[in-house]
Amino acid sequence: MSWREFPWDALRVLRAVCFAIASYLFHRQIAGHHLTVARLSILTLSARDIHYTATLYDGTYSFDFKASSASVRFHLPRPTYPCWLTFIAGDLLYTSLTADVSVSKLDATFWVFPVLFRFTAGPWLNLVLDDFRIRIFSSRATPFYIQRLRQNLVRAILVGEYLRVDDVWTTVQFAGLSDFVPGAARASTDSYGFGSGGAHDAHGDADGAPNGSGTREGEEREGRLEKAEDPAEKTQKLLPRDREEFRAxxxxxxxxxxxxxxRIYTFGKLDAQLRRDWDSDTGTFVLVAEDSRWVRVHWPYQRAKTTAWWIQLAAGFLTFPYDLINTFQHPVGAVNLYIPRADITFDEYRIRDAELILQSISLIREKSYMYNINTPDVLFNALGQMMTPR
Known part of the structure; x- marks a missing residue:
């Protein structure tokens, strides 16, 4: 977003807010926007059962947003805790044509002069997202905000500075797919038709019974066993060929x-898996991250020399308009983010859409151009070395 586009984008956001408020007041949809609130309290600055729907870009994009609760509280900033506002929302759900996003709890803390009071390195907002889940329907239509987040993360993995890594492992498997067998069905198959009392009856025959009843009952039991269905007959027929998949x-x-x-990325645990079924030409991708943080840190020159408090205070006032515009252009730049757990799922994922592959190829081209390396020759020579007999 350029400086020339900023007024128009700000006007679009303001217009959407006005339409949403008007639709709530008049209880009807206005210009594709409709906002409903079951309960709104001005005294406590809280709301219940919020529902907002909108259709944008000439009807080509629509979304639905729900929140069970939302509240705002003002605070008196103190040097030990320079917080002036907190915003808490629960059970958020955002659904659109391309993705679904849900958060069990959102907790936002707004700071005043965070650099002066040494609470952050610049961001004036701390954001906590509990149970953060994203479901993307197709990698070919990834939402813009998720695409930017993925690009920044992959860029940091490729060219960033690794400060700490405790454990890393990777696995690549080429395995056949097998259908799921419920536990109850597996248990009934293992019993070979005896049922719940089969084992008990078998022991009873071995002990015998008085008055010759054991022989008669044994014959009846043998007849029932002959009529029992053989578990081998339940076995499904093999397919003409195995269904193969690739798992990384x-x-x-x-x-x-x-x-x-x-910026520093920290992950307590990061677990990812890419699955590709070659027969159906479909694939999925799942990423689970725990204890994830995205924190702004001071630049080296800021850590080398401490600035006087009155200079930081003046700089905070003078740079506020610039920070406001920059925040509108890049909202995440003004945020320190913490996510206890995040689940990201792609229902349909293509390997050629993988950001790691795209940026790796771009980085190889960039390095080849900088150092005048003929990449095709290098790859051809490496292939020749691999095929040369030893």
């Missing part, structure tokens, strides 16, 4: 990366 998994524990742009 990666697991990382305690990963800390400095992206060399003033």
């Amino acid at each position: 998994s990666a697991f990382v524990r305690q990963l800390h990366i400095n992206n060399t742009e003033g």
Whole structure:
């Protein structure tokens, strides 16, 4: 977003807010926007059962947003805790044509002069997202905000500075698919038709019974066993050929990366798996991250020399308009983010859409151009070395 586009984008956001408020007041849809609130309290600054729907871009994009509760509280900033506002929302659900996003609890804390009071390195907002889940229907239509987040993370992995890595392992498997067998069905198959009392009856025959009843009962039991269905007959017929899939998994524990742009990514656990079924030409991707943080850090010159408090105070006032515009252009730049657990799922994922592959190829081209390396020759020579008999 350029400086010339900023007024128009701000006007679009303001217009959407006005339409939403008007639709709530008049209880009807206005210009594709409709906002309903079951309960709104001005005294406590809280709301219940919020529902907002909108249709944008000439009807080509629509979304639905729900929240069970939302509340705002003002605070008196103190040097020990310079917080002036907190915003808490619960059970958020955002559904659209391309993705679904849900958060069990959102907790936002707004700071005043966070650099002066040494609470953050610049961001004036701390954001906590509990039970953060994203479901993308197709990698070919990834939402813009998720695409930017993925690009920044992959860029940090490729060119960032690794500060800490406790454990890393990767696995690549080429295995056949097998259908799921419920536990009850498996148990009944293992019993070979005896039922719940089969084992008990078998022991009873061995002990015998008085008055010759054991022989008669044994014959009846043998007849029932002959009529019992053979478990081999339940076995499904083999397919003409096995269904093959490709699975690539990666697991990382305690990963800390400095992206060399003033941000540090930290992950307590990071587990990812890519699955590809070659027969149906479909694939899925799942990423689970725990204890994830995205924190702004000071630049080296800021850590080398401490600035006087009155200079920081003046700089905070003078740079506020610029920070406001920059926040509107790049909202996540003004946030320190913490996510206890995040689940990201792609229902349909293509390998050629993988950001790691795209940026790796771009990085190889960039390095080849900088150092005047003929990449095709290098790859051809490497292939020749692999095929040369030893």
